[in-house]
Amino acid sequence: MSKEGESPEFDVDLFVIGGGSGGIRAARVAAGHGARVMLAEESRLGGTCVIRGCVPKKLFVYASRFADALDEAANFGWKISLPRFDWPSLVAAKDREIARLEGLYAQGQSEAGVEVVHSRAMLEDAHTVRLADGRSLRADIILIATGAKPELPPFEGIELGITSDAAFDLKEFPRRLVIGGAGYIAMEFAGLFDALGSDVTVVCRGSNVLRGFDEDMRQAITASYTNRGIKVLLGDSIKRLASGKVGGGGQRPAAIDVVTEQGARLTADQVLLAFGRTPNTIGLGLERAGVKTDEKGAIIVDASSRTSVPNIFAVGDVSNQFKLTPVAIREGHAFADSVFGDKPWRVDYANVPTSVFSSPEIGTVGLTELEARAGYAVVDVYKARVRPLAAGVTGNCETALLKLVVDGESDRILGTHLFAEDASEMIQALSIALASGATRAGFMSTMAVHPTFSEELLAMQTPTIRYDRR
Template identity: 50%
Template sequence: MSFDYDLFVIGGGSGGVRAARMAAGTGARVALAEEFRMGGTCVIRGCVPKKLMVYASSFSQAFEDAAGFGWDVPSASFDWTKLIAAKDAEITRLEGLYRGGLNGADVTTYDARATLSDAHGVTLSTGETFTAAHILVATGGRPFVPDVPGAEHAITSNEVFDLPEMPKRVLVVGGGYIACEFAGIFNGMGAKTHQFYRGAQILRGFDGEVRGHVSDAMIARGIDLHLGTDVVKIDKQADGLHVSCTNGAVCVVDQVLYATGRVANTEGLGLESLGLSLGRTGEIPVNEYSQTAIPSVYAVGDVTNRVNLTPVAIREAMAFVDTVFRGIPTPVDHDLVPTAIFTQPEIGTVGMGEDEAAKTCDIQVYRAAFRPMANILAGRDERMLMKLIVAKDSQKVLGCHIVGPAAGEMIQMAGIAIKMGATKADFDRTCAVHPTAAEELVTMKNPIEVAQVA
């Protein structure tokens, strides 16, 4: 059978664009359809604009700290509209690079919504239809908002980057990394920031001590964090949004930002009509080669709900191209993925947390908690936290967790060593770089505790 394309990619995010470009580089005829903007969640309304906002919000603390180092900083003011304009210009620049990369690779692009009509067929919202030997779904995810009375008055991470003005009072609902990051952003920009999380502690899934350390630091920085608390209803009134809580209180704010998880963007794609069963949050089940139960259909990125990170989607895309177009079967490696969470303070983590590791073997825990040098003259009590989780018998480092300035930068390097199977002795014989915070990773000599496997 003759097809219009060797590969049709649905979705122009990081995973879809990388797959399209790399496949085209093998000589394949490739097309890609994107209904919104090239770059996907990460570039348009995710990692990139969020990190720019984290930078912007961190200046308020920097101005305060400068006095301890002899600087007399005049009273500073923040202009939300200037930040948004600069952010928009950068996003437009990056989107242009994505489009330019696709054009340069001779990928045919369609600015339209695409759905699957059969195992080899794609229909666009323009009415055009195409056939392809392989179809790759890379449509990502979207924010989930619970069915709460008045939820239509709330926003999500999709809308927060385009607010016409900065809210002076904000409620962030959720306890995951997105919620905690935005709580830090608004707090740093000077908004009165509340955060509700229905669980007992924020950042579920991370090391327990890291969770507590960051929670305490966020509160100390001024975030009004309420654990075990959820929203009952939201009423829009003349003086703001009146949010009724499960504890009986009413919180009045200008904006409510829901960050209560994400679901896969699979609704209406036509997958279920082809007999493909989706997961609980709409995700597409795939095997280790990103192939679905329909042999010609593959999926990568957040739409598969494996490890929902941009670099992982890119690696999944490259493995897909190796497998399908280069004839090199390449399973995707999701083990020991380093991660940075841009809370304030920042988190860097790779491998297992203490509780998780203790369920697998006898472990030793090495910990250092200290005030970084910059905080001493600044007069800040906030402390950094560093942990190494080590298997007692093999001395292999099972996890590394850092909380504090540049944690994300440090964890990238630590991730290399741990991915290579480094032992505690490997860390110990590495000479420290002084004076740095990172030197603590190679100078922790004695375990603070030994946990026996349950």
């Protein structure tokens, strides 16, 4: 950075490409440390999470949960007339909230002294950024925080499908929905659209959904969704999409005919393509600046988020490490403190908690059972299946599944996995315990809160199973 009184070699100290969670945090913190910061965002401030990801998804999840609540209310004495769900009203409410949050992001950047330009930006060299209007700016440090975009493997008729980006703004509610994929996005949308009234089919290429999660959690959500009437086709994938018949005397969009690799034939109003996300690096000019990427196009970074070019950094999904908003935010903050605040620190990726906002939710932190067995000589696994108290009145038999994975030699808890109502809220607190080195004995010494299903975490006296390879 240039010193006061000198003619600056650079137009800005920091140029941030991308106004999502990681970029916004980095820009604000760096500006707070006195840096001259410019941020370029070609779309809306807030990025995937706020505009077309976590936030609108969670709002839709909230809407979907009223279906079960209304069904069960009568069992608790409520007299409710026939409810009616109105899709356009939900979309409008979502739009209002997203606009409000976007405004807050813009206000926060302005108050911090960050100059925001709504433009595409690309690298010309290691210190030069060109904007879409033709301007070129010189920056001492450049941060790339362009996130990721939906991954779309090629197959015939793929243009007839939509991604999660479009699913939040559909003009008509899809009464029949086919979902390709079985990760976070697929399973969350399957649950919420089913609850809102769609006939949902999930086409999963693997042997089960949610690859990478603990096996018990994967089995629990598949069984739960099947019981709810969601069709889950395992070991299959979409082969072809084709336009079908126009519905409603030509008043509704044409249906979509879906053919799978295993020969299944489905008809849908919409096909949601949720095959994962790929780093958004095409067209950034990385090769001109000398920034190296891996075989998937992700920017290669070190533990300090530094790329192969010393003055260029990258945070968030564009580096393809942990595709989670809180990770991007933490990386952006660590970068800004380290480079501009003379307070160097690095992100600790151990015990990163995450949740799937299904119904019930999945919350997980730490090692899965299989990961623990691969790395530890003795592993104790504790499991409890708990029938919620409300089920005694409603007759709903959806049970919670609580699971602890423990180092059988040190008694330290290696992983916690929950399939339960509000698991996302519970796993946040439990992640603090794991990060602090919690043990089973420590859990057992804690007083329970009654009546809750989480108290069962303290009541599992003996392991369900022990693996010992000493």
